[in-house]
Amino acid sequence: MKGGLVTRGGEVTALEGRPTGRESGPETVVAAIRAYVDELVDLGSSRYGAPPDGIGLAVPGIVTTSTAVYSANIGWYDVPVSAFVPPGIPARLGHDVRTGGLAESVLGAGRGVADFLFLAIGTGIAGAVVIGGEPYGGAEGSGGEIGHAPVWPAGEKCACGQIGCLETYASASALVRRYEARSPSRTAATAKDVVSLAVAGEAVAGEVFDEAVEALAISLASYVMLLDPAAIVIGGGLAEAGQTLFLPLEERLSARLTFRERPPLLPAALGMRAGMLGAALLGWQAAGVPDVGRDWSLDVLRRGAVP
Amino acid sequence: MKGGLVTRGGEVTALEGRPTGRESGPETVVAAIRAYVDELVDLGSSRYGAPPDGIGLAVPGIVTTSTAVYSANIGWYDVPVSAFVPPGIPARLGHDVRTGGLAESVLGAGRGVADFLFLAIGTGIAGAVVIGGEPYGGAEGSGGEIGHAPVWPAGEKCACGQIGCLETYASASALVRRYEARSPSRTAATAKDVVSLAVAGEAVAGEVFDEAVEALAISLASYVMLLDPAAIVIGGGLAEAGQTLFLPLEERLSARLTFRERPPLLPAALGMRAGMLGAALLGWQAAGVPDVGRDWSLDVLRRGAVP
Numbered sequence: 001m002k003g004g005l006v007t008r009g010g011e012v013t014a015l016e017g018r019p020t021g022r023e024s025g026p027e028t029v030v031a032a033i034r035a036y037v038d039e040l041v042d043l044g045s046s047r048y049g050a051p052p053d054g055i056g057l058a059v060p061g062i063v064t065t066s067t068a069v070y071s072a073n074i075g076w077y078d079v080p081v082s083a084f085v086p087p088g089i090p091a092r093l094g095h096d097v098r099t100g101g102l103a104e105s106v107l108g109a110g111r112g113v114a115d116f117l118f119l120a121i122g123t124g125i126a127g128a129v130v131i132g133g134e135p136y137g138g139a140e141g142s143g144g145e146i147g148h149a150p151v152w153p154a155g156e157k158c159a160c161g162q163i164g165c166l167e168t169y170a171s172a173s174a175l176v177r178r179y180e181a182r183s184p185s186r187t188a189a190t191a192k193d194v195v196s197l198a199v200a201g202e203a204v205a206g207e208v209f210d211e212a213v214e215a216l217a218i219s220l221a222s223y224v225m226l227l228d229p230a231a232i233v234i235g236g237g238l239a240e241a242g243q244t245l246f247l248p249l250e251e252r253l254s255a256r257l258t259f260r261e262r263p264p265l266l267p268a269a270l271g272m273r274a275g276m277l278g279a280a281l282l283g284w285q286a287a288g289v290p291d292v293g294r295d296w297s298l299d300v301l302r303r304g305a306v307p
Numbered sequence: 308m309k310g311g312l313v314t315r316g317g318e319v320t321a322l323e324g325r326p327t328g329r330e331s332g333p334e335t336v337v338a339a340i341r342a343y344v345d346e347l348v349d350l351g352s353s354r355y356g357a358p359p360d361g362i363g364l365a366v367p368g369i370v371t372t373s374t375a376v377y378s379a380n381i382g383w384y385d386v387p388v389s390a391f392v393p394p395g396i397p398a399r400l401g402h403d404v405r406t407g408g409l410a411e412s413v414l415g416a417g418r419g420v421a422d423f424l425f426l427a428i429g430t431g432i433a434g435a436v437v438i439g440g441e442p443y444g445g446a447e448g449s450g451g452e453i454g455h456a457p458v459w460p461a462g463e464k465c466a467c468g469q470i471g472c473l474e475t476y477a478s479a480s481a482l483v484r485r486y487e488a489r490s491p492s493r494t495a496a497t498a499k500d501v502v503s504l505a506v507a508g509e510a511v512a513g514e515v516f517d518e519a520v521e522a523l524a525i526s527l528a529s530y531v532m533l534l535d536p537a538a539i540v541i542g543g544g545l546a547e548a549g550q551t552l553f554l555p556l557e558e559r560l561s562a563r564l565t566f567r568e569r570p571p572l573l574p575a576a577l578g579m580r581a582g583m584l585g586a587a588l589l590g591w592q593a594a595g596v597p598d599v600g601r602d603w604s605l606d607v608l609r610r611g612a613v614p
Contacts (some may be wrong), residue, residue, distance in 0.1 A: 072566070115446040129533065131443065137608035138535020139422040142567060149529035150563065151460065153521075161565035162528075214460075221469075222529055229447020231421065258468035259379070260449060282549065 003036055005044050005052070006176045006280035010107075010290065010296030015276065026076035033057070033084050041086060053289070055091040056282025057084055058099035062142045065092050065282075069141060094288035098135035098144060099278030100235065100270070101128025105135070106281055106293040108269035109233045116229045121216075121219055122236035125167040131225065132231065147171065151218040169215035172237050178208045195241050209244065213245070217252035224253075224263060235268025242267070310343055312359070313587035315596065317414075317603030322583065333383035340364070340391050348393060360596070362398040363589025364391055365406035365582045369449045372399050372589075376448060378575050399593035405442035406453060406585030407542065407577070408435025412442070413588055413600040414575035416540045423536045425575070426453065426529075429543035432474040448503055454478065458525040464576070476522035479544050486517045502548050524559035531560075531570060542575025549574070598613065 004015035018036050037055060044052045061071030075170045085091040096103065096107040101118035104110045108170040110118065110130060118128040118135075125147030128135040137143045147167035148160055155164035168174055172191035180187055181203040188194045197205030220232060237243060246265055254262045270277055277293075286294035311322035325343050328335040344362060351359045364578030368378030375386040390397040401409065408425035411417045417425065417437060425435040425442075435442040444450045454474035455467055462471035475481055479498035486501045487494055490511040495501045504512030527539060548594075553572055561569045577584055591599035594605060 041605060058548055124482060127533070131438065136438065136534075139537035139570075140535060143535035145532040145535075148566075149532040153458065153525045153563075162563060218460045223533070225456040226434070226441075226450060226451040226530070226533070228450035228452075230446035240365055256460075256469060259455075263446075 001033065001036065002276050004038060004276055004280070005047070006277070007048075008053075008284065008292055009291065012277075012280075013047070014040065015273075020074075023081060026071075026074050026079075030079055030083050032075065037085050041089065051089060052283065052287075053090075054281035054283040054285070054287030055085045055089050056094065056284070056286060057081070057091065058094050058096045058279040058282070059087055060096045063093050063095040063098075063137070064141045064142070065094070077166070090288070091160070091285040092282040094278060094282045095128075095135075095137060095141065095144070096275050097126040098128040098137055099234075099282060100268075100274035101130050101135040101278070102281055103270050103274045103278035103293075104128075104134050104233050104235070104268055105130050107296050108274065109266045111229065113230045114228070116231040116233055116256050116263075117146075117220075117223055117227070118235065119220075120232045120236040120250065120268075121171060121234065121238035123171060124172050125171050125236075145222065146219060149219060151215045158289075166219045170212040170219075170238075175208060175212055175238075178211070181204055182208065189248060191238060192241075195238075199244055202243060210248075213248045214252055216249055217256055220249075220253050221256040224257060224260070227305070229263050230264050231266050233266045233268050235274060239267055256268055289299075308340065308343065309583050310347055311583055311587070312347060313412060313584070313590070314353070314355075314598035315360075315591065315599055317600065319587075320354070321347065327381075329381060329576075333378075333386075335380050336381050336389050337383065337386055338608075344392050348396065352500060358396060359590065359594075360397075361408075361590040361592070361594030362392050362396050363401065364398065364595060365401050365403045365586040365589070367403045369447070370400055370402040370405075370444070374400070382573055390531050397593040397595070399589040400426075401585060401589045402435075402442075402444060402448065402451070403582050404433040405435040406589060407575075407581035408437050408442040408540075408579050409588055410581045410585035411542070411575055412436075412437050412440050414584065414603050415581065416573045417538065420537045422534070423538040424453075424534070424572075425538055425540045426476060426527075426532055427543040428523075428541065429546040430460050430478060430480050431444065432478050432543075434530075453526060453530065456526060456529070459521045467546045473522055473526045477519040477526075477545075481543075482515060482519055484562075485518070486512055489515065498545055499548075502545075502551060503547070506551055506557070519556075520555045520559055523556055524563055527556075528563040532568070536570050537586070538571050538573050540573045540575050542578070542581060547573055 001020050002017050005013045017082050041051050059068050066081050075205045081091050081093045092224040097120050104118050110116050114133050116130050120126055127144045127146035148165045150164040152164035158165035158168040174283050175191040175194040176188050194205050198209035281293045309324045310329050312320045316529040328339045346547045348358050366375045369376040370384035373388050388398050388400045400563050411425050421440050434451045434453035453474045457471040463475050465472035465475040482501040483495050499513050505516035524535050552576050590599045
């Protein structure tokens with residue numbers, strides 16, 4: 001996990017990582033988060049002369065602003081936000097990818113775009129449906145699971161048990177898994193390797209990468225039909241492939257749309273920091289200052305950051 | 308087209324139909340709507356002693372509250388709401404299916420459900436994405452086109468030119484077309500006939516109906532993953548098949564969801580009147596009384612209606 005102190009003006013300090021202790025079970029993770037929060041609160045108190053005005057936390061799974069309802073990865077159920085923070089400081093929870101979408105909306109690639117999809121392609125695939133500038137989580141906080149919407153309904157079985165999910169074709173881990181399955185004599189350590197092999201003209205890597213791009217195009221075509229976004233913001237590790245991903249994806253998505261224009265595909269602006277910055281915005285929302293962030297510049301963030 | 312007078316208390320009178328004159332081109336349609344609106348305004352004035360407080364219109368295609376941007380069926384572009392109504396009466400436009408979704412939300416099957424999909428399965432298929440009780444049209448008013456989201460990405464070509472759209476498998480007209488294509492010696496006049504043949508055990512009709520249900524299940528699985536609705540409200544002509552449609556659709560949708568519950572499928576409550584009632588709600592919104600309708604009972608509407 002990562003955490004930091006973020007001022008109202010957008011100065012980021014104390015941005016550091018800590019282990020979650022996930023292997024020791026959910027109680028350990030909650031305790032580790034709480035200890036890290038306490039540490040940051042103490043650091044803020046000594047640095048700024050007062051504890052933070054608010055605390056925001058981005059967590060995976062099914063999440064409301066007050067409860068971490070469920071996470072398959074961590075194994076927790078119904079953890080109230082009060083378990084993570086010391087008493088007396090207002091705090092708000094957010095879903096990790098939706099919180100990244102909030103950061104991209106307020107101060108990243110989605111700045112000035114009210115309605116867009118933030119698509120995070122990493123080990124898994126998830127989305128933040130941004131409506132009117134706010135990430136939308138659905139009726140009970142489990143929306144945005146575009147990675148588990150079917151793209152090939154009679155296709156491969158996903159780890160989730162469903163058939164033909166986007167994630168099983170197009171996540172970073174899917175690229176590696178699918179490449180190795182078809183090319184047993186060679187290994188690819190990372191999705192980046194598969195992309196590099198594809199660019200270099202290696203046939204199997206090319207096939208696997210093409211199929212990933214096609215799956216993404218099918219999924220985005222559905223999204224465009226249903227939600228008419230003004231843009232699609234793509235982040236996560238695979239987005240670092242840049243034009244190698246964006247150009248064929250734009251072409252294939254355009255080919256699947258006949259009666260409307262393709263919305264622009266934009267690279268996410270905040271990278272791995274989107275979640276942490278979004279959590280800072282949630283903290284300022286909890287503090288009763290919801291408009292914080294709209295006047296931040298990315299430069300200020302970069303200059304202010306402690307590596 | 309249909310129109311009527313609807314009081315603040317939910318009494319519906321003068322509910323009648325008129326031809327649109329579509330075959331004579333878009334100017335004729337605009338003039339026909341305007342003439343019908345004038346007629347209803349005069350009728351309202353003589354019946355209630357004053358012209359209506361507001362006017363709502365539900366039209367197809369791409370629509371904002373102030374402009375009928377485009378309709379492929381009618382052929383119009385950028386018609387302002389002022390072209391449809393006499394001066395001096397506040398008026399508001401809505402998309403036909405989204406307006407039906409508004410009516411289902413305020414006083415129909417979606418009453419008390421903030422976040423749901425209204426799926427209208429008729430000659431075509433379209434949806435209203437209802438969020439926080441309001442139909443959501445996307446960035447520019449062309450959202451909800453679930454009928455043209457791909458379900459079989461390498462499947463049949465749709466009339467829209469795209470590949471594998473839901474509508475090309477599961478609309479009422481698709482049932483007839485696909486049945487006749489596979490069973491050249493027999494004809495089915497309507498989708499209802501195909502459904503009846505399927506229920507009676509006729510093999511080709513059974514296949515075609517099964518494929519329609521499967522396409523709907525795939526499409527709804529995507530919707531559920533992406534938008535986590537509290538319910539799915541199904542209307543349009545095909546919904547009249549009742550449990551013949553709902554039972555297998557529930558079963559197939561459940562089979563495509565492994566890590567979350569299936570939201571309930573609910574039959575739409577307003578039938579063919581959803582669009583007209585939604586337009587009445589838009590008219591009351593235009594009049595500055597947005598909460599009209601929440602206290603109406605369906606019974607009052609039925610009793611008040613002139614056949």
